[in-house]
Amino acid sequence: MNAAVFFQQLINGMSLGSLYALLAIGYTMVYGILRFINFAHSDIFMVGAYSAFFFIVIFRIPWPLAAALAVCFTALVGMTIDRVAYRPVRDAPRISALITAVGVSSFIENLGLVTVGARPKAFESPKFMSRVFHIGPVSITGVAIWVPIITFMLLVVMMYIVYRTKIGMAMRSVSTDIEATRLMGVDVDKVISYTFALGSALAAAGGILWACKYPRITPLMGVYPGWKAFTAAVVGGIGSIPGAMIGGFIIGLIEVMTVAFFPDLSGYRDGVIFLVLVVFLLIRPTGILGETLKEKV
Amino acid sequence: MSDKFRNTLLTIAFIAFLFFVAWLADSYLDEYVMRVVRTGLIYVTAAVSYNLINGIAGQFSLGPNGFMALGGYMVALLILPLEQKEFVWFLQPLIWPFRIFSLTKPLFPLALAIGGAAGALGALIVGVPSLRLRGDYLAIATFGFSQIIIVLANNLIPVTNGALGIKGIPEYANVYWCLTWAILTVLVISNLANSSYGRAMKSIRDDEVAAEAMGIPIFKHKLLAFVVSGFFAGVSGGLMASLITTVSPSLYSFSMTFNLLIIIVLGGLGSITGSTITAFAFTILSEALRFVESPINIGPVHIPGIAGMRMLVFSLLLVLLMVFYRQGLFGQKEISWDWVLSHFKNRDYQGVKTCPQKTDRS
Amino acid sequence: MSSKNGSILALDNVTVSFGGLLAVSDFDFTLQRGELVGLIGPNGAGKTTVFNIITGQYEPVSGKVFFRGQDITGWRPDRVTCAGIARTFQNMRLFEGLTVLDNVLVARHSKLRSSMLAAALNLPSYVKEERQAETKAMELLDRVGLVDLAHTQAGSLPYGQQRRVEIARALAADPEVLLLDEPAAGMNPEETMRLMEFICGVRDEFGLTILLIEHDMKLVMGICERIRVIDYGMSIAEGTPEEIQGNPKVISAYLGEEACDYA
Known part of the structure; x- marks a missing residue:
């Protein structure tokens, strides 16, 4: 393996990793606040891709506008899921919330199968995404370059919201101590709602970019990226936003490099990620940047 | 005659009655109906064993499909006839020792027991590291492990024949075997749940810290529940392999766990009676809804089948259950002989008894 | 030291x-x-x-x-x-889904000699041990004046009685x-x-x-x-x-x- 190929794989890994990072942030934000895993997040990702697809193909809306509309629509879907399914079980035992999330995830996937069918749809990505760049022996598609750049811009916006705005402060406050925040007069349900909206918007952006990279979209397209992004969130330390970003890049690189260096193991590319997930849960469940939680007796 | 002795007699009589009904059904009902009955009985075995870990011990596992896969592949490898083995693994040979022997029909129970042992061993290997985790983390770890098992099934061609799966498994899983294992599972797990060990598991479910402070080694008891559950999951996977005559990674995918989850939630987490009844109800409902997924021709009008419709209905059902009817049909209650008899004697008896003291067998 | x-x-x-x-x-x-x-x-x-x-x-x-x-x-x-060494908890950690008697019996579990197999198969050795544990637990419930409530779900009792169950449970650990x-x-x-x-x-x-x-x-x-x-x-x-x-x-x-x- 020469340096050029390695460099190419590095770019591919970063590109894939940035998508996982976008998705991982949604998992980590919801976990940070509600201490529960939103299984349906991977399906939100799919909803994002499909809504962009329909805005472009059916309504013939220009690409950038369609993407923006799709992100807003998906954010609304995320808020609705929280309002309809998760809020009623918020005070129930944790196991109930988890079962609900499993149910919602399966509901969205099958709703997709029923309404748009299992057959893949061809996603139209904009011209600048499909151009190929040649740098010496390395050839890189526009997608591989644009995805990390757009991701980076989105992350800057997200960090601004979380760390520099009032609603972001409320989000961080709720994740530190939900009861105390409630006592301070903050409408916790509203903050949680916005958290779902923000997480879902990022997932939608991730879904659209994913569809540019892999233009065959199906109702089950979110399942594996979802688990990998979740693994990324665990690796980075679930509950930590910077952790989710770091984790995303790590998982993207592991996946790409496994296939590049060990072509025989390509059948195991999903297995490797689950192995990383399990190993991290067992050895360091708090991840790289997470904090330890001690149960009070 | 003590109550306990009376209950034992009633249980024996009831089991005899069930076998009689099975014999009647087998003689008079058609092949399709009997297939549904057998599927229902296998689901009883799988769901009751899953309820032991999720409902009784309160440890949220998302991995029973993995243990069912272990049992299913093991049984398939044991009972597949030798010539079929050569036919399936014509490119890459099947691993030793499975390529040199094949268990015949009379040894089917042995094959199932070995399948169960495979499930139990898998549960032990998965449980030792992951049962130190709690709640969501445990759920994710068990999910991860079962996905790894499925990925292995897709790739270990010399053992599993990969994504193509293994075809031509003899259909030994008749209604009597399915019924025998369903009864065994219900008896053993309800006995266990009502024993001192079961009480220890329930105490862990209710409050882990207090259970440990009362002298219960919690890890050991979680692991016991997990391994017993894995054994019966393995058996049910084996029965299913023989019923369907084909195993493939997709048979034991996460949707299997999802189905079991609906069953135990609908029946009531922790209620063996509930799981038994809803396992059957689910199987029948699932068959009844099959029509929505297959194309229908009414005269000249052609209605195409809608794939995913059944799962859509079941997912919606699961969410609605969690939001509006969390305790399920039975909550943590059981139907016992004491309850049935008192119901006959006295019509105003106050509902189903909670966690009965005397041994009860539903 | x-x-x-x-x-x-x-x-x-x-x-x-x-x-x-x-x-x-x-x-x-x-x-x-x-x-x-x-x-x-x-x-x-x-x-x-x-x-x-x-x-x-x-x-x-x-x-x-x-x-x-x-x-x-x-x-x-x-x-x-x-x-x-047995204890009670400040915030009363009873096993709320279990009956009062079962709460006390949980603390006797560590004294049990029978294996899980013996328990699952209801072997006579286990049944005998279980009966002894039950007698002991009922004695303790009698001591705290809760015999009549032995088969009530623990979580449904009023506060003061729950405290007594907790003490009985701690005493059951000998x-x-x-x-x-x-x-x-x-x-x-x-x-x-x-x-x-x-x-x-x-x-x-x-x-x-x-x-x-x-x-x-x-x-x-x-x-x-x-x-x-x-x-x-x-x-x-x-x-x-x-x-x-x-x-x-x-x-x-x-x-x-x-x-x-x-x-």
Whole structure:
């Protein structure tokens, strides 16, 4: 393996990793606040891709506008899921919330199968995404370059919201101590709602970019990226936003490099990620940047 | 005659009655109906064993499909006839020792027991590291492990024949075997749940810290529940392999766990009676809804089948259950002989008894 | 270092911290067999933390815990309980889904010799053991006056009765040392009076050594032979009820703050 190929794989890994990072942030934000895993997040990702697809193909809306509309629509879907399914079980035992999330995830996937069918749809990505760049022996598609750049811009916006705005402060406050925040007069349900909206918007952006990279979209397209992004969130330390970003890049690189260096193991590319997930849960469940939680007796 | 002795007699009589009904059904009902009955009985075995870990011990596992896969592949490898083995693994040979022997029909129970042992061993290997985790983390770890098992099934061609799966498994899983294992599972797990060990598991479910402070080694008891559950999951996977005559990674995918989850939630987490009844109800409902997924021709009008419709209905059902009817049909209650008899004697008896003291067998 | 002067329970220079914050520091304490000792201090002083150290819920950063001369530092809680130290919890951790009788029986589980297979198959050896455990549990429920409620779900009982179930459950573990964490919390004066008699009664009947945390000063001063006061995780005084009531350090640190409790 020469340096050029390695460099190419590095770019591919970063590109894939940035998508996982976008998705991982949604998992980590919801976990940070509600201490529960939103299984349906991977399906939100799919909803994002499909809504962009329909805005472009059916309504013939220009690409950038369609993407923006799709992100807003998906954010609304995320808020609705929280309002309809998760809020009623918020005070129930944790196991109930988890079962609900499993149910919602399966509901969205099958709703997709029923309404748009299992057959893949061809996603139209904009011209600048499909151009190929040649740098010496390395050839890189526009997608591989644009995805990390757009991701980076989105992350800057997200960090601004979380760390520099009032609603972001409320989000961080709720994740530190939900009861105390409630006592301070903050409408916790509203903050949680916005958290779902923000997480879902990022997932939608991730879904659209994913569809540019892999233009065959199906109702089950979110399942594996979802688990990998979740693994990324665990690796980075679930509950930590910077952790989710770091984790995303790590998982993207592991996946790409496994296939590049060990072509025989390509059948195991999903297995490797689950192995990383399990190993991290067992050895360091708090991840790289997470904090330890001690149960009070 | 003590109550306990009376209950034992009633249980024996009831089991005899069930076998009689099975014999009647087998003689008079058609092949399709009997297939549904057998599927229902296998689901009883799988769901009751899953309820032991999720409902009784309160440890949220998302991995029973993995243990069912272990049992299913093991049984398939044991009972597949030798010539079929050569036919399936014509490119890459099947691993030793499975390529040199094949268990015949009379040894089917042995094959199932070995399948169960495979499930139990898998549960032990998965449980030792992951049962130190709690709640969501445990759920994710068990999910991860079962996905790894499925990925292995897709790739270990010399053992599993990969994504193509293994075809031509003899259909030994008749209604009597399915019924025998369903009864065994219900008896053993309800006995266990009502024993001192079961009480220890329930105490862990209710409050882990207090259970440990009362002298219960919690890890050991979680692991016991997990391994017993894995054994019966393995058996049910084996029965299913023989019923369907084909195993493939997709048979034991996460949707299997999802189905079991609906069953135990609908029946009531922790209620063996509930799981038994809803396992059957689910199987029948699932068959009844099959029509929505297959194309229908009414005269000249052609209605195409809608794939995913059944799962859509079941997912919606699961969410609605969690939001509006969390305790399920039975909550943590059981139907016992004491309850049935008192119901006959006295019509105003106050509902189903909670966690009965005397041994009860539903 | 070994245990001090044949005491039944000894804490030797124990320190516990959470994230750098000292919850209990350099704590020395001994219990003689048969004593009834009170542990008091303002809220957040570290009283429950001391219990959690003894029963193995927390592992101390430094220092050692001795039970009957044996070093039990770092033992898992279930092992500590089997060795002979049982406890109740401040926030009452009953197994709410189980019946009152089952709650008590859970504490007998560690005494069971039959294997799980024997239990699952209902073998006679197991049935006999189970019957003995049930008899013992019913005796204890009789002692706390809850026999009639044996088959009621524990979570449905009123507060005062739940406290009694918790004590019966702790006694079912056959302890030598019993740790009671605010046993009178939420009780009315009359119930508290009966609880005081009950505590003294079981101590004599079962030959127990009792350490209790309590805010109800009437109870503490009424039944404890010796009282230890802690504040900010450190011992500030020890003595008989009379000595403690007159100790200026205690008054400023503790009674000054919660004078209304004392009145």
